[in-house]
Amino acid sequence: MSLLSIIVPCYNEEESLEIFYHTVQETLKPLKMDIEYIFVDDGSIDGTLSKLKNLHKAKGHVHYVSFSRNFGKEAAVFAGLRESRGDAVVVLDADLQHPPSVILEMAALWEDGYEVIEGKKSNRGRESFLHKLMAATFYKMISGFMKMDMNDSSDYKFMDRKVVDVLCSLKERNTFFRALSFWTGFKTVGVTYAVQERTVGKTKWSPTALVKYACNNLISFTVAPLYMIVTVGLLFFVIGLALAIDAVVDHYMGIAVEGYPTLVILLVIATGCILFSIGITGVYIAKIYDEIKERPQYIIRERE
Ligand code: UDP
Ligand code: MG
Numbered sequence: 009m010s011l012l013s014i015i016v017p018c019y020n021e022e023e024s025l026e027i028f029y030h031t032v033q034e035t036l037k038p039l040k041m042d043i044e045y046i047f048v049d050d051g052s053i054d055g056t057l058s059k060l061k062n063l064h065k066a067k068g069h070v071h072y073v074s075f076s077r078n079f080g081k082e083a084a085v086f087a088g089l090r091e092s093r094g095d096a097v098v099v100l101d102a103d104l105q106h107p108p109s110v111i112l113e114m115a116a117l118w119e120d121g122y123e124v125i126e127g128k129k130s131n132r133g134r135e136s137f138l139h140k141l142m143a144a145t146f147y148k149m150i151s152g153f154m155k156m157d158m159n160d161s162s163d164y165k166f167m168d169r170k171v172v173d174v175l176c177s178l179k180e181r182n183t184f185f186r187a188l189s190f191w192t193g194f195k196t197v198g199v200t201y202a203v204q205e206r207t208v209g210k211t212k213w214s215p216t217a218l219v220k221y222a223c224n225n226l227i228s229f230t231v232a233p234l235y236m237i238v239t240v241g242l243l244f245f246v247i248g249l250a251l252a253i254d255a256v257v258d259h260y261m262g263i264a265v266e267g268y269p270t271l272v273i274l275l276v277i278a279t280g281c282i283l284f285s286i287g288i289t290g291v292y293i294a295k296i297y298d299e300i301k302e303r304p305q306y307i308i309r310e311r312e
Contacts, residue, residue: 082305
């Protein structure tokens, strides 16, 4: 019988873990696959780790990895992927916002030969208007840059071993799991699911964390902003050239204008553009700096 690895990133999820485990076990009874669980404790500061230890003692197929500190969900997902041994792997949140019943559908599609089965949100659950707006903008941008439809995508994914092996072999540390599985190019299909309310606990995302997440992912995934700078720079060059020619012509025709306002406006716009561009370039340099240090994406304190 083939083995399914269930990977669960956990950050301060002490209240969710038991409900999560029992719900998933109950839901997956009809599944004709062996199951192993890999919980990744992402440096939780509550009782998550001791809950995981108990669960591991009670159930042989429950394994855990515990980070030395909080490294973020991306790191947790990748640590889980590296620990997994399954012929297929599914990643889902500990708070049951990703309904486990969808795994049955995903497994059926996997049997049919699909290699990446992507959970797509049919709704976005209860989120603030600002959160929704930001998410929509971010996915529009990244979908445009990457020429793939990322809207409604989520981290709820079922993958074949082939895909997991490719993801684990990547050397980059600023990963963006959601887009990378697309990027691998394996046979992909989507399954829609309704985002559930969080069972217990509360979301770990603050608005600033979200903005940071969006910027980081955009920059780690695409160099399109750098090209945008080039385009804008070129545009300004052309406009500047036209204005310069105009000024010279005016000068020889003896109608040199007082032009002060134009000058100020141009100066302000140009300075703004230059600073913005240097900023974007700087962010990429920072990323390169980050990557060449070759620090690990996460540090494991213990695993079982
Ligand atoms: N998570 C994590 N590390 C973090 C933040 C979150 O491993 O730094 C986990 C969290 O325990 C949960 C999943 O990632 O299993 C999704 O987090 P959350 O429910 O807070 O986010 P939301 O569902 O609101 O996007
Ligand atoms: Mg959640």
